Amino acid sequence: MTPVNGDRDRSESIYLAGTACQIKSNVSLSTFTSFRVGGPAEWYVAPKQIEEVQACLEWARAEGLPVTFLGAGSNLLVSDRGIPGLAISTRHLRYSRFNPETGQVTVAAGQSLPRLAWQAAQLGWEGLEWAVGIPGTLGGAVVMNAGAHGSCASEILVNTQVVSRQGNISILTPEALGYSYRTSILQRGDRLVTEATFQLQPGADPARVQSTTSEQLEHRKSTQPYHLPSCGSVFRNPDGSPGAGWLIEQAGLKGYQIGSAQVAERHANFIVNRGGAKASDIFQLIRYVQSRVEEHWAVLLEPEVRTIGEFQAL
Ligand SMILES: Cc1cc2nc3c(=O)[nH]c(=O)nc-3n(C[C@H](O)[C@H](O)[C@H](O)COP(=O)(O)OP(=O)(O)OC[C@H]3O[C@@H](n4cnc5c(N)ncnc54)[C@H](O)[C@@H]3O)c2cc1C
Numbered sequence: 239m240t241p242v243n244g245d246r247d248r249s250e251s252i253y254l255a256g257t258a259c260q261i262k263s264n265v266s267l268s269t270f271t272s273f274r275v276g277g278p279a280e281w282y283v284a285p286k287q288i289e290e291v292q293a294c295l296e297w298a299r300a301e302g303l304p305v306t307f308l309g310a311g312s313n314l315l316v317s318d319r320g321i322p323g324l325a326i327s328t329r330h331l332r333y334s335r336f337n338p339e340t341g342q343v344t345v346a347a348g349q350s351l352p353r354l355a356w357q358a359a360q361l362g363w364e365g366l367e368w369a370v371g372i373p374g375t376l377g378g379a380v381v382m383n384a385g386a387h388g389s390c391a392s393e394i395l396v397n398t399q400v401v402s403r404q405g406n407i408s409i410l411t412p413e414a415l416g417y418s419y420r421t422s423i424l425q426r427g428d429r430l431v432t433e434a435t436f437q438l439q440p441g442a443d444p445a446r447v448q449s450t451t452s453e454q455l456e457h458r459k460s461t462q463p464y465h466l467p468s469c470g471s472v473f474r475n476p477d478g479s480p481g482a483g484w485l486i487e488q489a490g491l492k493g494y495q496i497g498s499a500q501v502a503e504r505h506a507n508f509i510v511n512r513g514g515a516k517a518s519d520i521f522q523l524i525r526y527v528q529s530r531v532e533e534h535w536a537v538l539l540e541p542e543v544r545t546i547g548e549f550q551a552l
């Protein structure tokens with residue numbers, strides 16, 4: 239299949255003046271997504287500082303390139319053909335500052351959410367126990383309003399720092415972000431989250447918080463195919479009906495496979511890559527599940543997973 243960047247089959251690197259930032263061409267995104275599929279980014283960069291993010295955005299503007307933001311890729315389906323323009327990954331923006339006076343923790347966008355949940359638990363700070371099993375970055379969690387076990391990111395978010403595509407920095411509160419279940423206006427992709435501050439509750443017994451955190455993780459491992467490449471839940475749970483997993487299972491789709499993409503046996507709202515799946519297999523399976531569930535239940539399932547690049551419905 240022809241990649242979107244046409245005949246560029248060699249890799250080149252560009253160093254942005256005044257930064258240590260290296261922009262590389264033709265970088266495969268399959269190792270940067272939890273599905274382990276996807277073609278190359280025309281250009282890829284993982285800045286370490288906000289000034290580098292701004293310099294990368296300026297470079298893309300000057301080159302007239304579209305920009306795509308990536309976290310850890312745990313909710314992304316990237317086309318086999320790859321994506322045009324510059325992919326900016328936040329995975330190297332990393333720090334966390336716990337403030338015992340306020341109970342707030344300020345975290346860079348690239349920090350791992352499970353890692354932060356464990357750090358909080360070890361300190362005896364409550365409020366992130368639910369987050370331990372959600373792979374990915376803080377930035378991704380703020381954008382997706384990640385959640386589990388009845389809690390979600392927007393409930394504890396104090397504010398977030400974002401950079402616009404023009405390079406302007408601002409601080410936004412949750413009220414400005416249009417939050418609802420697994421949704422925020424940041425999903426439009428016009429602002430990059432660089433940092434977020436969360437309100438936690440310090441002062442609990444660390445052993446107790448760690449024990450609750452472990453229980454949440456164990457429950458997840460026993461109900462989800464955690465060991466196989468996936469994006470977590472493929473579909474949002476629809477309003478006013480049983481969950482997507484139940485609807486898909488009752489439509490007889492557990493185990494159904496297109497290529498190496500399979501509706502998971504352990505949880506029907508997960509599609510797993512059984513080894514060597516293509517993004518197009520996963521995309522076709524998503525469409526197939528949607529159509530079968532609609533036929534069976536008259537419910538149109540809405541994907542939670544974010545697709546980037548071109549896909550063709552058969
Ligand atoms: C095994 C497994 C279990 C999961 N369980 C859960 C769960 O229980 N609950 C849940 O909510 N999710 C779950 N997920 C989905 C996923 O982990 C979350 O959506 C996570 O928050 C995505 O973070 P990420 O850094 O990987 O974002 P990515 O997948 O990289 O990106 C997701 C979206 O956010 C955008 N984005 C990412 N970072 C930034 C940024 N810094 N600035 C602007 N835009 C950005 C991307 O453009 C994309 O649109 C699971 C996934 C897996 C693989």
Ligand SMILES: NC(=O)C1=CN([C@@H]2O[C@H](COP(=O)(O)OP(=O)(O)OC[C@H]3O[C@@H](n4cnc5c(N)ncnc54)[C@H](OP(=O)(O)O)[C@@H]3O)[C@@H](O)[C@H]2O)C=CC1
Pocket residue numbers: 272273312350351352353356357371372373374463464465466467468469470
């Ligand atoms: N099915 C799928 O597609 C995917 C599943 N996953 C699963 O999601 C989970 C999170 O993945 P990922 O986001 O990459 O996680 P990370 O490796 O970024 O974060 C896990 C962090 O939690 C820490 N940690 C783990 N256990 C403990 C503990 N008992 N006490 C204290 N700290 C602990 C680790 O510390 P340390 O570094 O010291 O070990 C590490 O820093 C993993 O279990 C992974 O297998 C992840 C991606 C995709």
Ligand SMILES: C=C(O[C@H]1[C@H](O)[C@@H](CO)O[C@H](OP(=O)(O)OP(=O)(O)OC[C@H]2O[C@@H](n3ccc(=O)[nH]c3=O)[C@H](O)[C@@H]2O)[C@@H]1NC(C)=O)C(=O)O
Pocket residue numbers: 385386387388461469470471472473474475481482483484485487504505506507542
């Ligand atoms: C994994 C994700 O989030 C998960 C989150 O981890 C868990 C735990 O809190 O709750 C949600 O799953 P879920 O609604 O499927 O929760 P589960 O407890 O696994 O299942 C709900 C109900 O559906 C039933 N169920 C589930 C799967 C299945 O194949 N068949 C089935 O009948 C279960 O028996 C249960 O009665 C989130 N999914 C969504 C779309 O909201 C994600 O968003 O990626």
